[in-house]
Amino acid sequence: MAASMREVAALAGVSMGTISNVLNKPDMVSAPTRERVEAAIAQLGFVRNDAARQLRAGQSRMLAVVVLDARNPFFLDVAAGAESVADRSDLLTVIVGSGESEERENRQLRLLMEQRVQGILLSPVGENIPMLDKLDRQGTPVVLLDRGSRAPGRSSVAVDDVHGGRLAARHLMDLGHRTLVYVGGPESIRQVRDRRSGALDAVAESASTRMSTLWAPSLSIEAGAKAAAQILDATDRPTAVVCANDLLALGVLQECVQRGVRVPEELAIVGYDDIDYAAGAAVPLTSIAQPRAELGRAAAELLLQQVAAPVDHEFQQLTFSPSLVVRGSTDHGWRGSTL
Structure with a gap:
């Protein structure tokens, strides 16, 4: 049976109020008394009932x-x-x-x-x-x-995120890509929309560049792989992909590796978030880093x-x-x- 505060107080030779102060306001208790109470707590294996304290507070x-x-x-x-x-x-x-x-x-x-x-x-x-x-x-x-x-x-x-989307698209455009696709997650998520908006802003600066959008049901590796299958099977395959996050990008990369599609020679990929897995991917992933x-x-x-x-x-x-x-x-x- 768990020890009670009353038993701790008896063993330490102090009042219940002192026990409460040691547990909740230790600075109010002198060091010798606090040490005596802490020794009693350790000896009895006392664990305070935090649920009860929360109920009171x-x-x-x-x-x-x-x-x-x-x-x-x-x-x-x-x-x-x-x-x-x-x-x-x-x-x-x-x-x-x-x-x-x-x-x-x-x-x-x-x-x-x-x-x-x-x-x-x-x-x-x-x-x-x-x-x-x-x-x-x-x-x-x-x-x-x-x-x-x-x-x-x-x-x-x-x-x-609007700026992040711009960075991703401009990087691909600077490398000479003119047909891009944005792979986003649920459109209800503002970050997903903002990243797309930024990429579209960058694409609008070039009359020779176009970007389509492929909405995925989730921001996951599985959704990225399914999106990649659609991209790679298209007759007018784009040369570069901007993904709403790194998990989608890793899914795109995974599908490319399985099909033998060379990255970045046949398809360049940019992710978003710069998670630790990005640098350790089969082809290290270019990404937009967040702190x-x-x-x-x-x-x-x-x-x-x-x-x-x-x-x-x-x-x-x-x-x-x-x-x-x-x-x-x-x-x-x-x-x-x-x-």
Whole structure:
């Protein structure tokens, strides 16, 4: 049977109030008394009932990170950045994947609201997020992650995806490509649309260049491989592909390797996110890099600032710039470079 706080207090020879201070406000307790209590806790194997404490406080010690795909290495790196900030405040970081489904996202947000999490970092699927108003009324801070906020009363951390799309298309055009295809994920995701918009802006600068669009059902390797099959089977095959993320690009590359299509000689490929797998692919992948861990850290810091000052909080919308990382999937003479 688990030891109780009363048993710890008896063994340490202190009051229950002192035990509570050691657990929650250790700076209020003298070092000798704190050491005596900690020794009693260790001897008895006491573990505090955090659920009961949260019930009394009306708030948990959890920070939730809700992302489009919890399996995507990009979001894992972003979450790791957030976790490094949460750790300093003794918060538990929980990563939740919406699976690119608005219905699932709303259900998860409702469950997190019921758990009274300290705050939520949210990379939303669509533009309409019904649960946000309810979370605001409850007093649960939400910071948009990898998505800029269009409301002044909402903090956000994002990357300039329109610029990233331009970088990808211009790189291919500078290499002489004039027939491009954009492989995107669900059109409901703003980042996917913004990256396409940027690529279209670049293509519009050249009268001799055209770009078609192929919408994929998800931002996954499997979806990328299926998209590649359509591209490679087309009678008017393009010479270059811009992908909405690296997983799609890796799927395109995988299909090319299986069919014996040479990359980049027969088909050049640019991904987006610059996940670690990009550099280690069969043909190292050119990609648009985002500061993944920095995104997570910045978002978590904004969230904890709002937790600390919910009334007088100054909302911020931070935007980072992406960069082009050139590798072998676009440059057969590649030796490694970043622009």
